[in-house]
Amino acid sequence: MRAMVIDQVGGPDVLRMAEVDVPEPAAGEVLIRVICAGVNPADWKCREGSLSYFMEYRFPFVIGFDAAGVVAAVGAGVTGFVPGDRVFTQTDVGAGKWGAFAEYVAVNQHSVVRLPDNIAFADAAASPTPALAAWTGLFDEGGLKPGQTVLVHGGGGAVGTFAIQLAKAAGARVAATCSAARREALMQLGCDLAIDYRGSDIADALKAWAPEGADLVLDAVGCGTLPNGLDLLKPGGILVAILTLVPGDSGPDTAEAARRGLRTALAFSKMPSGARLQEIAERLGTGRLQPPRNECLPLADATRALEQVRLGTATAKLVLQVAQA
Template sequence: MRAVVIERLGGAEVLQLKELPRPQPGPGEVLVRVVCAGVNPADWKCREGYLDGFLTYRFPFVLGFDLAGTVEALGDGVNDLAPGSRVFAQSDVGAGKWGAYAEFACVSRASLVPMPDNLDFAEAAAVPTPALAAWTGLFDEGALRPGQSVLIHGGGSAVGGFAIQFARCAGARIATTCGADSASRAQALGAECTLDYRTGDIQAALGRWAPEGVDLVLDCIGGGSLPEGLDLLRPGGILVAILTLAPGDAGPDHAGAARRGVRTAVAYSRMPSGELLGRIARLLAAGRVRPPVLDLLPLADVALAHDRLQHGRARRKQVLRVTG
């Protein structure tokens, strides 16, 4: 099979298109013929070694957290999927196995979900990691409830776009930071208040919208890009930061939060993720949530997709066409 592999950690130059043996599904696994693979910031961080505390690299290593494709073969103990079924998932790359940048991938059945009929493969591949991160941040860590107010920092990102939609579905009031070029889309997704992080005084503008502060700040960007985040919370509120693993990102100021009478938490996707992704799939199927706007690139352009994400040049979700 064709696959993008790395033989060592490093920059985008270590990405190589090679032929590898086709994997065989083990017990509880499904072999998926990958049609499209989503590209996430976690992919370039994985390529450079920032995930070495979470997984064991065995070279050659195939990157890629998100995939959509069709069922090719079933491992022992899996009998509830038919060959040819359309599915999507987070890959098992987080467990140190080969990921989504390949024509075939073995995925745990517990992570695999039938694709909604109203999505194509590229749209489905754009969903898992950003949607799971947004959900975990809002609900598992942030405990967002109907009627509460939330500031989503980074509403123009894939994670932020899903967070806006999930918060809207939950009956929350939503403000978001985003560039002027993303404001209209953020509003269409459900944001009541948009704040231009490049030019505006976020604290002053948010204070006019929520004078007592918001119940939840979801930081989808990190890296200290929202330095006054704790000051935007009402007493007892919570700031949840999406785990970025970016170099130099120390995460939220837990001690400072305690002094202010507010809370902090860090959100990350937990594996296997199929049960939660199934809930998200039902929202997608019902048309209550939409996938992000995307750029579809050939597999050979994987380095370009990584470069766009790593250096802040991606204006849309990056997705690779692997087969088909």
């Protein structure tokens, strides 16, 4: 099969197209013929070795966290899936298994979810990692409750797109930072206040809208792009940062937060992720949740796609078209 592999961790030049064997699904695994693969910040960090703290690379290694496609075969003991089923998944790449940037990927059955017939493969591939990160940050770490006030920093990105919708569905008041060009799109998602982070003072805009501050701030950008984030919280509030794994980005100041009677947390999705992803699938299928706008590139353009994501120049959620449906 065709796959984008690395033979060592490093920069863009370590990623190459190769012919490798189709993986055999082990007991409890589902083999998926990949139609589309999502491109996430975690993918270029995986390529560069930032995930080596969590996993062991076995070279050649196929990267790629998110996949959507069709079941090709199932391993022993698998129930609920048969060849031909439309599915999507967060792969087991974080556990050191081959990922989605290939024509086939084998995944733990508990991470695989049936894809509603009305959801395109590209939209599905664009969803698992950002949707799960948003859910984890808002609910598992943030403990969001109806009636609370939330600020999503980075509302225009894929994580922010899901966070706004999930928070509104949970009965929260939602503000988000974004570029001026994305303001209208965020308002259509249900955002109550969209703050242009370039043209406005975030703290002043939030205070005018929510004088006491936010119950929860979800920082989906990190790397110091939300200065004085603790100042945006009301007493007892929590700042949840999506784990970036970027060197030097240690997340929020936990000690300072504790001194001020505030809380902090780091959010990252935990595998296997099927139970939570099943809820995401149902909401996508019924239209209660909209996927991020996306752009498809050929699998061979994976290097370019990863660089656009790394440099922040992508204007939509990038998806690799691995095969035709």
